[in-house]
Amino acid sequence: MKTKIEELENEVIVTLEGELDSDASKEVDDMLKPYYINGDKNITVDCEKLVYIASSGLRIMLTILKKTKATGKKMVLRHPSENVKNIFKVTGFINLFNIE
Amino acid sequence: MSIRKIFQLGDSLSVRLSLWVTSAVAVILLISVAATNYFVTESILSEERLKANGTLSAAEQRINAMLSNVETAVQNHLDQIMENLDQPHEKLYDITRRIVRNNPSIVGSAIAFEPNYYPDQGLWFSPYSYSDGDSILSKQLGTPEYEYHDMEWYAKPKELKHDYWSDPYHDTGGGEKTMTTYSYPLQDEAGNVFAVVTADVSLDWLGNLMDVRYYQNAYSFILGRSGTFITHPVPSVILNKTIFSYAEEVGYDDMIAVGHEMLGGQRNMKSVTSPTYGKSFIFYGPFPHTGWSMALVCQSNEFFKEAHRTGLIVAALIILMLVLLIVIIQQAVHRLTRPLATFTKAVDEVAQGNLQAPLPDIHTKDEMQRLHHSFSIMQESLALQMEELKQANESKGRIEGELKVARDIQMSMLPKVYPPYPERKDIEIYGQLVPAKAVGGDLYDFFIRDEKLFFCIGDVSGKGVPAALVMAMVRSLFRTVARHESNPVKIIKSINNSMCEGNESNMFVTLFIGALDLPTGKLRYCNAGHDKPLLLGSDITELPADPDLPIGVFAESDYVARESSIQAGTLMFLYTDGLTEAKNSKREQFGEQRMWSELQKGGESKFVIENMTEAVRQFVGEAPQSDDLTMLTIHYLSDTTDDVFDIHLSIKNNTHEINRLGDFVKEVSNKINLDPDTTMNVRLAVEEAVVNVINYAYPPGEEGEISVEAKSDGQYLSFTIIDAGFPFDPTASADVDTTLSAEDRPIGGLGIFLVRELMDTIHYERTDGKNVLTIKKKIDKK
Numbered sequence: 036m037k038t039k040i041e042e043l044e045n046e047v048i049v050t051l052e053g054e055l056d057s058d059a060s061k062e063v064d065d066m067l068k069p070y071y072i073n074g075d076k077n078i079t080v081d082c083e084k085l086v087y088i089a090s091s092g093l094r095i096m097l098t099i100l101k102k103t104k105a106t107g108k109k110m111v112l113r114h115p116s117e118n119v120k121n122i123f124k125v126t127g128f129i130n131l132f133n134i135e
Numbered sequence: 136m137s138i139r140k141i142f143q144l145g146d147s148l149s150v151r152l153s154l155w156v157t158s159a160v161a162v163i164l165l166i167s168v169a170a171t172n173y174f175v176t177e178s179i180l181s182e183e184r185l186k187a188n189g190t191l192s193a194a195e196q197r198i199n200a201m202l203s204n205v206e207t208a209v210q211n212h213l214d215q216i217m218e219n220l221d222q223p224h225e226k227l228y229d230i231t232r233r234i235v236r237n238n239p240s241i242v243g244s245a246i247a248f249e250p251n252y253y254p255d256q257g258l259w260f261s262p263y264s265y266s267d268g269d270s271i272l273s274k275q276l277g278t279p280e281y282e283y284h285d286m287e288w289y290a291k292p293k294e295l296k297h298d299y300w301s302d303p304y305h306d307t308g309g310g311e312k313t314m315t316t317y318s319y320p321l322q323d324e325a326g327n328v329f330a331v332v333t334a335d336v337s338l339d340w341l342g343n344l345m346d347v348r349y350y351q352n353a354y355s356f357i358l359g360r361s362g363t364f365i366t367h368p369v370p371s372v373i374l375n376k377t378i379f380s381y382a383e384e385v386g387y388d389d390m391i392a393v394g395h396e397m398l399g400g401q402r403n404m405k406s407v408t409s410p411t412y413g414k415s416f417i418f419y420g421p422f423p424h425t426g427w428s429m430a431l432v433c434q435s436n437e438f439f440k441e442a443h444r445t446g447l448i449v450a451a452l453i454i455l456m457l458v459l460l461i462v463i464i465q466q467a468v469h470r471l472t473r474p475l476a477t478f479t480k481a482v483d484e485v486a487q488g489n490l491q492a493p494l495p496d497i498h499t500k501d502e503m504q505r506l507h508h509s510f511s512i513m514q515e516s517l518a519l520q521m522e523e524l525k526q527a528n529e530s531k532g533r534i535e536g537e538l539k540v541a542r543d544i545q546m547s548m549l550p551k552v553y554p555p556y557p558e559r560k561d562i563e564i565y566g567q568l569v570p571a572k573a574v575g576g577d578l579y580d581f582f583i584r585d586e587k588l589f590f591c592i593g594d595v596s597g598k599g600v601p602a603a604l605v606m607a608m609v610r611s612l613f614r615t616v617a618r619h620e621s622n623p624v625k626i627i628k629s630i631n632n633s634m635c636e637g638n639e640s641n642m643f644v645t646l647f648i649g650a651l652d653l654p655t656g657k658l659r660y661c662n663a664g665h666d667k668p669l670l671l672g673s674d675i676t677e678l679p680a681d682p683d684l685p686i687g688v689f690a691e692s693d694y695v696a697r698e699s700s701i702q703a704g705t706l707m708f709l710y711t712d713g714l715t716e717a718k719n720s721k722r723e724q725f726g727e728q729r730m731w732s733e734l735q736k737g738g739e740s741k742f743v744i745e746n747m748t749e750a751v752r753q754f755v756g757e758a759p760q761s762d763d764l765t766m767l768t769i770h771y772l773s774d775t776t777d778d779v780f781d782i783h784l785s786i787k788n789n790t791h792e793i794n795r796l797g798d799f800v801k802e803v804s805n806k807i808n809l810d811p812d813t814t815m816n817v818r819l820a821v822e823e824a825v826v827n828v829i830n831y832a833y834p835p836g837e838e839g840e841i842s843v844e845a846k847s848d849g850q851y852l853s854f855t856i857i858d859a860g861f862p863f864d865p866t867a868s869a870d871v872d873t874t875l876s877a878e879d880r881p882i883g884g885l886g887i888f889l890v891r892e893l894m895d896t897i898h899y900e901r902t903d904g905k906n907v908l909t910i911k912k913k914i915d916k917k
Contacts, residue, residue, distance in 0.1 A: 056793050056797060057790050057793050057822060057826045058790045088819075089826070093885055097880060104878065117812070121812070122819065126885060126892075127875075131876070131877040131880070
């Protein structure tokens with residue numbers, strides 16, 4: 036699992052690559068927390084190379100969404116694969132997230 | 136035809152009324168006429184009597200006057216006779232001539248002496264003068280041929296020494312005349328009669344004496360002292376016959392009595408019947424002077440001729456009046472009852488359904504107005520009631536329609552697609568409910584959740600709509616509660632508590648709930664007062680399920696949790712008491728014995744119920760169905776498919792082990808050539824199930840084993856996750872609401888939800904102190 040964080044002036048771009056399973060999600064969450072904990076930045080998550088996501092991963096996404104929404108910032112999911120998109124559909128997340 | 140029929144002849148009121156009134160008037164008139172007739176008759180008779188008496192008196196007076204003249208004429212000459220006795224030839228003839236000449240009514244007069252009164256004149260000296268019409272002739276009366284001394288006119292006055300009128304007699308000398316003779320005896324100083332002076336008087340005028348011309352057929356007659364007719368309309372009887380001989384001759388019996396009375400000098404009136412003359416009245420009275428009696432005879436119908444004529448006129452007038460009366464009454468009744476015709480028309484129209492039919496205008500304040508009043512009230516009341524009836528019918532129709540809808544709704548609550556699980560080889564189910572009324576109080580239901588068959592059968596107390604409402608409620612509660620609760624006791628308790636809340640109508644339900652674990656055949660069940668199900672295997676046995684209290688009786692009732700193992704091939708037969716208590720026309724019950732013997736026939740689930748239904752139908756016959764008839768059969772079959780493979784992984788309760796799990800799933804996936812998308816979904820499901828165990832099964836910090844088995848029979852890919860941690864049924868967790876907004880969505884709870892969504896079945900069992908969770912995915916063979 037690879038996680039890349041790119042911080043711009045008004046935006047943080049997170050690129051996830053590989054399988055975000057229950058084991059990996061704690062590490063990823065620890066890495067992202069500083070960027071979303073205050074909710075003061077627009078966050079874009081690039082999912083193009085994310086092939087797998089477990090419920091723990093979904094929880095991270097939902098937490099980021101809630102934080103940004105609370106401060107009026109934006110969160111965008113970019114280029115999710117069909118597999119990941121399917122999981123978002125099953126859980127109803129597809130209607131909550133701004134997906135590009 | 137009887138009188139009653141005559142009076143009912145007329146169909147109309149006017150005819151009947153006029154007949155009645157006219158009859159009454161006619162009777163009254165008849166009585167009046169009869170009375171009038173009687174009094175008129177009496178009055179006429181009385182008048183006639185007066186008239187007759189007058190006639191008789193007049194005749195008597197005339198006769199008396201006549202006779203008195205004669206007597207006076209004779210007596211006036213007596214002195215001359217006495218003075219001239221010494222000159223018999225010279226003077227006495229002269230005197231007789233003078234008597235005759237001076238009195239036209241005297242036709243002859245004689246002075247007849249005793250024999251040898253004048254010795255020289257012989258035995259029969261008797262100067263006699265008589266009128267011969269024009270002249271007066273004289274002669275000696277007595278001759279040897281006419282020896283007068285013994286004759287009545289001479290002997291009788293001589294004997295009486297008193298003047299005397301002879302009985303009338305025929306004078307044969309000077310023509311056929313009826314005569315009478317007045318004789319006056321002359322006496323000497325010694326009182327001896329020496330001569331009799333006579334005057335002959337013709338009685339022909341007597342025949343015309345009595346004027347009875349005021350009657351056409353009246354006649355009169357006079358009788359002499361001996362009853363001889365002196366006058367009579369029949370000349371031949373005059374002086375020839377007495378009244379008695381004549382009466383006998385002509386058969387006039389009534390006249391004999393009359394004759395006796397007449398000769399007795401009586402004055403009277405009598406009603407007689409003459410053989411030739413018919414019914415007559417005879418008036419009679421005496422002439423004391425001569426001893427005669429005279430009579431008037433009148434035909435009675437002549438008396439009453441006028442009265443009869445008047446009577447005829449009166450009768451004609453009466454008939455005319457009666458006819459007039461009938462016409463007047465008919466007109467009057469017709470006029471008075473004219474509104475009735477309009478009423479009749481209105482009633483006809485009302486009968487045709489026109490309640491607004493116009494009524495006649497009534498201006499009089501009589502019965503017609505009251506009828507008008509009653510009639511209009513009737514019209515209004517009818518219209519009102521028709522409207523009410525219409526509304527009642529509409530609401531009745533609505534209720535019937537709603538009952539039909541209620542039955543449709545009720546029936547739609549029951550499982551109705553059979554076989555319900557055509558793809559499953561381990562279970563066969565058939566159910567049937569025949570309601571006694573349009574809607575019934577029985578229920579049954581079943582569904583499979585997480586490889587467990589939840590089923591129930593129940594009977595609500597009572598029937599009809601109230602029972603159906605409770606049935607619907609129980610069925611909904613069963614579905615709702617059993618969706619997340621696998622323990623039948625808890626399901627029953629939950630339903631019971633809900634039922635007891637505000638159960639004011641005190642309805643209760645006998646309910647049997649079972650949860651059959653399909654992979655293992657383990658049956659958990661609870662019986663709230665229902666009939667025990669039967670198990671049909673190699674023989675028929677009852678499922679040990681002594682009933683607890685029906686639900687709806689006491690909240691917080693205790694219910695016994697029971698468990699049994701169902702062998703593959705066993706058929707469960709559940710029923711309500713509508714089966715065993717089905718009654719035939721003799722009020723006999725179908726009973727358990729018949730049920731058992733029908734069950735002996737065996738067969739698959741549908742056949743058992745159809746066979747039982749037919750048996751009940753034949754037993755009941757024509758009798759009406761008294762209760763709902765409900766049956767449910769569950770045939771548990773063995774799953775005979777063999778596993779293609781069976782591999783095993785054991786990991787610790789640590790998330791770092793997840794990587795191993797992912798590899799394990801990929802390995803399994805490769806074995807059956809599963810496509811990458813499905814593989815990823817299966818991996819996610821298994822990972823979520825295992826993470827759930829890692830997070831919750833063991834206390835934090837305690838190490839535990841988690842065993843993962845993977846199997847496939849070629850149709851399904853199944854993973855069984857086993858741990859020895861706290862009992863925990865993940866299938867009982869609540870559903871995730873995927874429609875909530877981001878702000879409202881909880882962070883957790885997605886794991887088991889994903890398992891359900893991504894796999895085809897999920898099944899949990901706590902077995903031998905271990906949690907056993909089996910999840911299956913159908914393999915799409917490509």
